[in-house]
Amino acid sequence: MRKIIKNGTIVTAADTYFGDILIDDGIIVMIGVDLEDDEAEIVDASGCYVFPGGIDPHTHLDMPFGGTVTADDFESGTIAAAYGGTTTVIDFCLTSKGAPLAKAVETWHNKSKGLAVIDYGFHLMVSEVTDDVLHELPQIIEEEGITSLKVFMAYKNVLQADDGTLYKTLLMAKEQGALVMVHAENGDVIDFLVRKALEEGNTDPIYHALTRPAILEGEATGRAADLTELADSQLYVVHVTCAEAVWKIAEARNKGLRVFGETCPQYLMLDQSSLEKPDFEGAKYVWSPPLREQWNQDVLWDSLRNGQLQTVGSDQCSFNFKGQKELGLGDFSKIPNGGPMIEDRFSILYSEGVHKGRLSINKFVDVISTASAKLFGLFPQKGTIAIGSDADIVIFDPSVERTISAATHHMKVDYNAFEGMQVTGEPISVLSRGEFVIRDREFVGKPGYGQYLHRGRFGEADKPAVKKLPIGGAY
Ligand SMILES: NC(=O)NCCC(=O)O
């Protein structure tokens, strides 16, 4: 079914203009003024912005962690994402030492197939680089289109890899055209500090933050950047929280290194004092790296604006307060790490970024969508509004005032970390490949509609192929 989105203000990372968009078979085929097509359904976007769908480069759906499993799976998580204006997620496929990588990828396909309501891809965790991994990885990159590899520098004895593994992964990524992602914290020192705090009887949630100081995030970020330089490779630092890490990324980028950084709405909006809430409520805010002192928020906003950080991911990793976060009553180190962020990422960035004058509207589109498409091999299929791109579109009303709350959110989790926050603007309708997933604030999508994304190699977006127009056709 053809559709014309009419009368909206189209916004991309580069331009803002008034126009109509003709969609055919899930693809944007024409953009212009006063477009007409007798067979097309007309979708009125008067008074609204028309944005490319959000791309969330950092989610953990249906992920086992800390002796439990995230509250949101690929169905509830992608429904919530769509309500929030996100049309693509890239989830982390976990692996275990000694087990075939292909088995882990198959597990993640089984978790997502038939459930996702929007398109999705996977990053692949690398926990060791053995001969088997060296043999298997190029095949997975080629056949699965998984072109980003994740190394954890923290979570000792659970997910953490050593520096040798990180270095070998960087070398392999350089050769294969993949992007290495790091969770940058010094896991060994954190492990020592956690044990010491517990021995001293310090068991409350706030000690999660106090045992993971910002300097250990800065140190690991700098170490990863140095190893990237040595390997002449490429690095993406996930969930950057603090000035110490931003400075290391900026230093690397100033040297001309291919080092990129992501932050998340929680680090832009919340601070460490949330972990001190009484009655164990601080546990709701336990994730890693932890929330920081408030002044870091300005550093993060400035870094998005000036390009030292490029993207905003959600790090969606939801656990219920009742029964899951409570696993850490009496021992903060047993609180499952993570929070529910997938639904509010887009609106918080618009409201606190664009509406409050911290980001231009085009920069907003870049950090919420376009930059991730480019870094993770999805551009120009995703991440923009252009002829030939997938019609992943958000019709966003900037005049709506609303309050974020667990009572109205769509994640399957019993609290919202941004409870009570007033935001301006709301995604009213959301289309994925030309089909409504959210229509006039109602979910109308279908589990299983979301397609797995076979992604391009790192750097391909810098040299896109010239598109050919079919003879006599618009595209
Ligand atoms: N962030 C967090 O606490 N949980 C998810 C796993 C990770 O990203 O480190």
Ligand SMILES: [Zn+2]
């Ligand atoms: Zn992490």
Ligand SMILES: [Zn+2]
């Ligand atoms: Zn994460």
